[in-house]
């Protein structure tokens with residue numbers, strides 16, 4: 001078991017962003033979490049990478065427990081995770097290469113090892129010709145692929161993708177989703193938050209529906225059609 | 228680990244390069260405020276040297292009655308030499324005193340002849356004191372004690388200027404410490420402010436670094452380094468400027484520049500105020516990661 005939520009609630013003031021969440025994620029799983037804006041998807045992700053802690057209940061990620069985590073453990077936890085955001089969050093003053101290299105550099109890899117890994121990943125993701133470009137010189141789809149490369153460069157066990165296609169055209173979105181499926185096939189667990197779960201072909205993933213902080217499981221495709 | 232440090236250094240340089248202009252302005256501000264302090268230090272150093280030379284010579288002179296024999300005088304000197312606060316005693320016989328008088332004031336040597344062969348300068352005991360005892364209270368206490376001793380005609384010490392001297396030296400030291408403190412605080416605030424701005428400007432970088440697993444110190448180091456460099460280069464720059472001014476003025480106003488120890492102290496003050504400043508700036512600047 002990679003992730004477990006045991007009766008987890010997160011309140012902001014008196015507002016429950018998440019309430020009584022029970023959830024487990026196994027290694028190599030593809031989990032799709034959908035739900036309207038404000039449902040609590042980002043909050044759930046934040047609890048996974050422990051940028052936030054639950055108000056009550058227990059979150060456990062790859063052996064790290066939310067009730068025992070110390071500041072010094074956060075970096076080792078996060079090296080096991082790759083995180084992708086809707087707004088890419090690339091560093092504008094750095095090239096594609098440097099953006100992708102960052103997780104390795106902050107983990108103390110030698111420049112040689114960094115170059116080797118980043119070059120091979122960029123080649124794999126067909127971004128090699130862009131390695132000296134700056135983010136603002138790229139299309140939205142390319143930027144998100146760079147962000148995914150950054151998330152994957154340190155071989156995470158879990159990839160968290162928070163509405164990664166929210167800012168992209170449908171055909172570019174399709175490409176990004178295919179990339180996520182490809183990553184999942186190599187054994188990385190993927191958790192995808194999205195407004196539109198129909199992007200993922202039925203049967204390839206487990207689907208959860210989040211609404212106003214509550215998790216519904218499982219959900220029917222008919223339910224989605226009413227969204 | 229070495230790659231770690233290199234990468235961290237690289238981040239720091241990125242930091243500075245991004246806002247070279249404001250970095251230079253901060254450096255100049257730090258240098259100028261430090262310069263005021265340096266000049267003050269040079270002045271106090273020079274005044275202090277004069278004062279402590281004066282204080283160095285603080286001692287007690289004990290004039291003896293004429294009827295005291297040399298043996299009695301030496302016995303008295305031995306007695307005094309073991310008293311608390313006394314560093315050394317030296318017996319000056321009447322003949323010796325006259326020899327010194329002739330050597331020091333040759334034009335007035337005739338005076339002695341004029342006064343006749345029956346006149347002699349009094350013999351005396353010169354008492355030099357331990358540095359701790361060169362304060363007005365302790366000197367006058369000791370002077371009172373020895374003046375009551377048998378065979379002593381008169382006791383002379385710096386009654387006039389000693390109290391003033393002691394408090395002047397005290398005051399000087401306090402002023403330097405106070406000025407250093409004020410400077411350190413204001414410098415910390417300057418640095419804190421620039422670091423806070425730097426952190427705000429690089430909020431996304433800080434957040435992303437933390438999200439991709441950078442240890443806390445790795446995220447903080449560049450900012451800490453920036454404060455440290457600002458403090459050290461700023462204070463070094465101020466010393467340079469002050470040195471230039473000092474050497475220009477040295478022909479018209481003879482004085483010494485700061486001794487090495489004080490220069491080191493200024494640099495240390497700059498470094499620690501810079502580090503403290505970036506720490507303050509980071510505390511209020513680095514947010515918890517949010518997404």
Ligand SMILES: Nc1ncnc2c1ncn2[C@@H]1O[C@H](COP(=O)(O)OP(=O)(O)O)[C@@H](O)[C@H]1O
Nearest residue numbers: 012016017035036037038039040041042043044
């Ligand atoms: N830091 C915060 N402070 C206060 N309220 C928050 C905070 N983060 C999220 N919320 C609230 O929690 C709810 C869930 O937000 P979020 O997890 O961002 O939803 P989603 O990602 O599904 O759109 C929303 O009502 C939001 O306003």
Ligand SMILES: [Mg+2]
Nearest residue numbers: 041042043162
């Ligand atoms: Mg969200």
